[in-house]
Amino acid sequence: MEKDQLTQLYERYGEETYWYSLSLTKNREQAQELVSDAFFRLMTALDELTEEQVKFWLLRLIKNRFYDQQRYQNRWQKWFRLNGDKTDSSPATPLETLLADETKQQLYRGIEQLSANDRELLLLHYFNDWPVTDIASFLDLTYPQAKTRLYRARKRLKEVLEHDGFTEI
Template identity: 45%
Template sequence: MQGKILEQLYENYAKELTIYAYSLTKQMSEAESLVSDAFFQLSCQENPPPAIKFWLFRVVKNHFIDQQRKKRRWRWVPFSSQQSDEKPNPSEQLLQKESQQQLHQAIAQLKAPYQEVLILFYFIDWPVQVIAEYLNYSNGQVRTILYRGRKKLKEVLSDEK
């Protein structure tokens, strides 16, 4: 794939992909690594995939799933929780606000389909049709998952108070 096209695609989709990857990994360095891997894999393609945006999101998700499987397979001695020496970047500073942290923690308590659809809809601003196309669901299924996810999120947030 040509460098200019790849650069334009990176400018268009990197921010959304990073937000999505961060929602999966909860660590900015891992999220950036997933996004980098996705664009590297795109650069290795001779013919660009038909829906590049969805393809990139699918690659990020699949790489994350692969990493989780490897972590489950290879359990090492657990490390004590250590603070990272990395300087907080703007997205981490944004998440440090108390209300947003509470919201992210509540979303993390939900089951996978609710988490993913809520994040894609509210944080990445995808319309229902795009989410349905990406997840291979009907529009009605996505709306139902959104409704139920909001309902469960409301329950989680009211339980915390």
């Protein structure tokens, strides 16, 4: 793919993809990151797409990445139990903030006790927000293998945390 071709596509679809992304995220930085990520991924996929498919491919990728991020945030909120049983959006108290920080520190200590392979899987999936399909591709695994290894890594992390007296899981 030529650099000029990507520049032309960005000039054609950049503004529209940004506004679409902003409508989803309600956050300028996050919207810019989604658009940047989409055009970065477009560099590798452009040879497989026709001119007519590019715009909708970009919009679909932005939407999917946004929903991936939302699932990631929801997963960690449950994991850390930051909101407890609250249904309102009141700010966290200093005690809640302190407990959340302590919980994160315990989690990091638990991850450090795992093997390098387990650590890599958990960090890629939960901290870098990689979907299992990307992890599988990156580690030269099949999707079921990656999913199984991630499940086992989570299970081992849970065992380590329970052994260390961590009861928030």
